[in-house]
Amino acid sequence: MFGLLNLGSLLLGLIAWILPILNLTRDKKQNKNWVVLSTISICACGISLCFQIFYTYYKVTVEDWTALMDTMYAVAYVSAILLIVTIILNVITLKVYRRRTVE
Template identity: 50%
Template sequence: MDYSWLNIGSILFGLIAVVIPIINLMRQDKSTSKSLGIISGVSISSCAISLGMQILYTNHLVGIQDWSALMDILPTVANVSLALIVATIVLNIIMYKIYNKKISI
């Protein structure tokens, strides 16, 4: 079985997690948003799916005992995963605050 699709899927879901709030923040009409919860839910779920795919890929590398690949990718995967979590949370908080008139841009 080819496990490289896990990396591609992880990148795609990570991009979805960050791009959805950015697109929503770029909308012209910020007065109301009936689907704010759904948008946030999709963004956070995409982040979780992305991280889950990375965990599955790491599990695959452990299963085949490819220690050199693990040593090569793990520091980068850990840093990018942390950046994805922080970016997703911060963007969703900003989106929530803007749409609820707590702050204004």
Template identity: 60%
Template structure:
């Protein structure tokens, strides 16, 4: 069966990747890599999607085994964390888009 601990760890790791990729791209300001910002944004959004998918699988697993107390204890935080993950990922990738779009127009 599924070990839900690994789903939570995987979700956390992919959530971090979703944030690290655009931040890392913004901090590395080199002309050679300016063309690859879109790839980093797609990878970031994909990592966010995988992270959220892991949480959906975790919820499905709890429903399947009918662990209603675990579900009711965690669903509030999971909803909050998923919302924060999505909003911050979108904001970081939007900032990356604006920075590199402006750099492309100025060159």
């Protein structure tokens, strides 16, 4: 069951990146709910990171120190990348749609 946390984290991370990309590729007339999609993207990123925290907590409770020592660097690095890219994509979306509403 706890292995599903990693799968859920991966899927939510992909959703966090796909939604802003969809926002940017859609025609402005089609996409009137870009704020909702950006909010869902940020929420998906947060839940994805939360799943990783829960999985790490599980590894600590079962005292699987070897797995923690082997994977923590990669988990921390990938989590930071997920957060940074999600923020950048959503900021780009915000700037594009702000510019479109001004015009």
